[in-house]
Amino acid sequence: MSDFIPVCEPLLGGNEIKYVTEAVQTGWISSNGKYVTQFEEAFAKYCGVKYAVAVCNGTVAIHLALTALGIGKGDEVIIPSFTMIATAFAVCYTGAKPVFVDADKDTWNIDVTKIEEKITPHTKAIIPVHIFGNPCNMDAICEIAKKYKLFIVEDAAESHGAEFRGKKTGSFSDIASFSFFANKNLTTGEGGMVIMDCEEKYTKCKYFKNMCFPVDGPRIYSHNDIGFNYRMSNLHAAVGLAQVEKADAYRTMRINNALLYKKYLSDCKGIIFQKDQENGLNVHWMNTIVINPVEYGHTKDELIGHLKEKGIDTRLLFISMNRQKSLKDFGCECSGEYPVTDWLTENGFYLPSASSLTEEQIRHICEVIKEYQK
Numbered sequence: 001m002s003d004f005i006p007v008c009e010p011l012l013g014g015n016e017i018k019y020v021t022e023a024v025q026t027g028w029i030s031s032n033g034k035y036v037t038q039f040e041e042a043f044a045k046y047c048g049v050k051y052a053v054a055v056c057n058g059t060v061a062i063h064l065a066l067t068a069l070g071i072g073k074g075d076e077v078i079i080p081s082f083t084m085i086a087t088a089f090a091v092c093y094t095g096a097k098p099v100f101v102d103a104d105k106d107t108w109n110i111d112v113t114k115i116e117e118k119i120t121p122h123t124k125a126i127i128p129v130h131i132f133g134n135p136c137n138m139d140a141i142c143e144i145a146k147k148y149k150l151f152i153v154e155d156a157a158e159s160h161g162a163e164f165r166g167k168k169t170g171s172f173s174d175i176a177s178f179s180f181f182a183n184k185n186l187t188t189g190e191g192g193m194v195i196m197d198c199e200e201k202y203t204k205c206k207y208f209k210n211m212c213f214p215v216d217g218p219r220i221y222s223h224n225d226i227g228f229n230y231r232m233s234n235l236h237a238a239v240g241l242a243q244v245e246k247a248d249a250y251r252t253m254r255i256n257n258a259l260l261y262k263k264y265l266s267d268c269k270g271i272i273f274q275k276d277q278e279n280g281l282n283v284h285w286m287n288t289i290v291i292n293p294v295e296y297g298h299t300k301d302e303l304i305g306h307l308k309e310k311g312i313d314t315r316l317l318f319i320s321m322n323r324q325k326s327l328k329d330f331g332c333e334c335s336g337e338y339p340v341t342d343w344l345t346e347n348g349f350y351l352p353s354a355s356s357l358t359e360e361q362i363r364h365i366c367e368v369i370k371e372y373q374k
């Protein structure tokens, strides 16, 4: 097998062309169009919540969610140190400060035993991130939030269709956000969604996303608050609707990828997988492995180089939030120790994870990894 295997590529296997063509042919290409509403309704239903507001990416989805909760300057928001920078930046956009908590060594999600020590009188919210599609322990997080009267904003950017105790991620919190970037389990190319059960927060999201124009009634150019243009186009929503129609099938494909990687690497020493959250359904957005260089015989960087030579694409993992110059300059407390996050960054990477991967491709990747082991 000589073909290059990318780390991820979108699977657009349903009604995407039909719906996008219809949007083009009817001229409804901006944010006014039936697909935006249909995508919002279908996605809300899929997640088991009442409302959804489509936006132009997953980063602004978090910002809009925090804005709807009234979070701003002087507030603190707890986030995992092991996450994509978007989680932290979205908090900074509000003027609030992100406060970091290390990852759990098994699930790689926020370590729920370390959250309480970071709570101060300024703490307003916790943002659990369901890393790589593995749901967080929402029992523990909801209990802490209740005890300290904090909001929860799930950053579900990576976890479309993941479940905890049979409930979908995004449905546990006051408000939650998703990303539909091209590598996500469901995609619109660029896109995001905010979901919630509360009608008031829903109205606020619609209001702030559209420059604080009145949500209902005639479009008058009088603006009482500072708003944003976070609208999703009807073209993107057309793709999104077609993706939601296939959501269960795509979820199964990602889960199967993970099962195959585990099966074919089961006899390879020094390879560590993410542990599924107890009572959770991990949808395996990205198949990530962590290398124990002593047991495996090579470092992560050596293995990445070898895979590249063999035409197999990989990606590095996030660098801890406390090591980001941008966040230090913003005034975040960056001095603590985040050993699990550092261990993940140092030793882990993503393997190819597209929904469309074949068993033959996964077996080939695993053989290359096994053959290279010393």
Ligand SMILES: Cc1ncc(COP(=O)(O)O)c(C=O)c1O
Binding pocket: 057, 058, 059, 060, 083, 084, 086, 087, 129, 155, 157, 158, 178, 179, 180, 181, 191, 192
């Ligand atoms: C955890 C997390 N949050 C937020 C985002 C931001 O989403 P987007 O790239 O759509 O802005 C991502 C993107 O990958 C992510 O992984």
